[in-house]
Amino acid sequence: MNDEGLRLGDTTFTNRLFTGTGKFASNEIIPEMLETSGSQMITVALRRIDMQSVTDNILQYIPDGVTLLPNTSGARTAEQAIRVARIAREAGCGKFIKIEVITDAKYLMPDNHETLRATETLAKDGFVVLPYVLPDLPLAKRLENAGAAAIMPLGAPIGTNRGLETKPLIAMLIENSAVPVIVDAGIGFPSQAAAAMEMGADAVLVNTAIATAEDPVAMGHAFSLAVQAGRAAYLAEAAGQSVVARASSPLTGFLD
Amino acid sequence: MSFYNTLEQFDHFDFSSFFNSVSDDRVRDCLTKEYLNAYDFLTLLSPKAGNHLEMIAKVAQKKTIQYFGKTIQLFAPLYISNYCTNKCIYCGFNHANVIDRRKLTIEEIEKEAKAISSRGIQHILLLTGESRQATPMEYLLEAVKCLKHYFASVSIEIFPLECHEYVLLQQAGVDGLTLFQEVYDKVIYDKVHLAGKKKDYHYRLDAPERGAMAGFRNVNIGALLGLGEMRSEFFFTGLHARYLDDKYLDTEVAVSLPRFNPAECDFHPEFPVNDKTFVQFLLAFRLFFPRAGITVSTRENAYMRDHLIHLGATRFSAGVSTSVGGYAQHQDQSTPQFEITDGRSVEEVVSAISSNGYQPVYKDWDRAI
Numbered sequence: 149m150n151d152e153g154l155r156l157g158d159t160t161f162t163n164r165l166f167t168g169t170g171k172f173a174s175n176e177i178i179p180e181m182l183e184t185s186g187s188q189m190i191t192v193a194l195r196r197i198d199m200q201s202v203t204d205n206i207l208q209y210i211p212d213g214v215t216l217l218p219n220t221s222g223a224r225t226a227e228q229a230i231r232v233a234r235i236a237r238e239a240g241c242g243k244f245i246k247i248e249v250i251t252d253a254k255y256l257m258p259d260n261h262e263t264l265r266a267t268e269t270l271a272k273d274g275f276v277v278l279p280y281v282l283p284d285l286p287l288a289k290r291l292e293n294a295g296a297a298a299i300m301p302l303g304a305p306i307g308t309n310r311g312l313e314t315k316p317l318i319a320m321l322i323e324n325s326a327v328p329v330i331v332d333a334g335i336g337f338p339s340q341a342a343a344a345m346e347m348g349a350d351a352v353l354v355n356t357a358i359a360t361a362e363d364p365v366a367m368g369h370a371f372s373l374a375v376q377a378g379r380a381a382y383l384a385e386a387a388g389q390s391v392v393a394r395a396s397s398p399l400t401g402f403l404d
Numbered sequence: 405m406s407f408y409n410t411l412e413q414f415d416h417f418d419f420s421s422f423f424n425s426v427s428d429d430r431v432r433d434c435l436t437k438e439y440l441n442a443y444d445f446l447t448l449l450s451p452k453a454g455n456h457l458e459m460i461a462k463v464a465q466k467k468t469i470q471y472f473g474k475t476i477q478l479f480a481p482l483y484i485s486n487y488c489t490n491k492c493i494y495c496g497f498n499h500a501n502v503i504d505r506r507k508l509t510i511e512e513i514e515k516e517a518k519a520i521s522s523r524g525i526q527h528i529l530l531l532t533g534e535s536r537q538a539t540p541m542e543y544l545l546e547a548v549k550c551l552k553h554y555f556a557s558v559s560i561e562i563f564p565l566e567c568h569e570y571v572l573l574q575q576a577g578v579d580g581l582t583l584f585q586e587v588y589d590k591v592i593y594d595k596v597h598l599a600g601k602k603k604d605y606h607y608r609l610d611a612p613e614r615g616a617m618a619g620f621r622n623v624n625i626g627a628l629l630g631l632g633e634m635r636s637e638f639f640f641t642g643l644h645a646r647y648l649d650d651k652y653l654d655t656e657v658a659v660s661l662p663r664f665n666p667a668e669c670d671f672h673p674e675f676p677v678n679d680k681t682f683v684q685f686l687l688a689f690r691l692f693f694p695r696a697g698i699t700v701s702t703r704e705n706a707y708m709r710d711h712l713i714h715l716g717a718t719r720f721s722a723g724v725s726t727s728v729g730g731y732a733q734h735q736d737q738s739t740p741q742f743e744i745t746d747g748r749s750v751e752e753v754v755s756a757i758s759s760n761g762y763q764p765v766y767k768d769w770d771r772a773i
Contacts, residue, residue, distance in 0.1 A: 172474070172763060173763055193768075195773060196765070204767065231773075253657075308470075309470065360473050
């Protein structure tokens, strides 16, 4: 089965690994990481963008052709997220926005309620809205109706590298969502990214695991391969797991 | 409830027999735990744990990179007034000291802001002595309003306020509060703070909590290491940080480890903290509280700071003057609050961070938030 790519807004992404700009030892690594990983979309916190700065403007490290996904990190309310999104658009960061509203500095859990409110406004405003949420099916439906371009459920708390702790909840979103599901946060190893793709996620977003690796460029490549492998397995319709043993000849075949 | 209730539980705690009971195995156990409780933290602060620094440092480095990446956030302190009604025996601003007292006008604050921001600094920490007469709320609010034009983030390190006053500052755009208890030991606290509002131990102890209630995003606490018995003092600093973190989910808690440096020859701390112990404390805290920011000021010299980059520090001041009006003028005209020992320019600090393989971060906040 061919992979026609992932369409978000009016952009098609043939590479299903999305990356982030945070936590790198030097921003100069970013273009190289994007090249080896082939990632076509990278998220950047507006709070880190300094348009005035010549020395520390993170945007100058993102090559043309890679879609910028500004995020609202730091926002605690829908209103703040909306304000950040509009500033990002005015600053020329495009019309994609990842809504990240976090009121809990301890576990960094997204605030689903505020995120939904921000999505309603920003989708109407013409943004391509990617809301970062705790996986919750009824909420995902509401986000879809509000015009979200995709749903971004977390696999595990940000930066924890704990993988797909929310796997059964993400599976519900994948089964029932009309919009793409992009697993964001918690993915610490390529094997976990492959697992997310294998179960049918449309893409994964990986930042910490790449940025804090001893060799981020090589790790970006590793994640890219894992995402491709997982996607290919999904398309090949992997046989799946079963809780009961399956004999290769049916046990009840004699009844036929 | 106050953090005081937690402190009280240790009123009769026998720290020395706890330390004597710590074994090498117990220290090693703490290194593999995901969540450290208070006694694990105290174990890592023990003299015994001092024999395992390299091992602890490896874990601390790993945790820091996991939560913060290889980054160091930059800020600069801005002293706008040295008027002070307190008599703290260790401080240059002590009311009893005969020094040039100065308070910047809003125009002068703007000059300072221009000078600092022209060096690339985007996070500013506003400081004063304690004087409601010299630096009343209206003045502080004006100062914040002025600084918001020049900086992405404005924090304050001023005298403790009422919660409703913190709310006013928060609404004016202040996002961080730095406030040190100086010393958690009540007897010593009373001995080193001779006069002024600061004599009120509880009012100060509860101030970071009032700041968290008022909605500041960051609350940075600390004990001035050297005043009290150091291991228990830093232990209480860690517990205070965890208390705030547990109680105020939406507040990011950070600590500083200010210690007396030898340049301050006029005050000799009773419990000086040497480099090795200082590093042990920083590492222990990182393991106890992996997500917390650790601020290291220019009280530490360049050699120490460059090495602390790898061990758990997350925030550095840079290009610092601790005198009132010290940035816009070529020569410091007033007495500094404390002597700085890392006198490098912003560019030099930035280049040291980069050459250590870390990213200096100028801006990590936005007025819009």
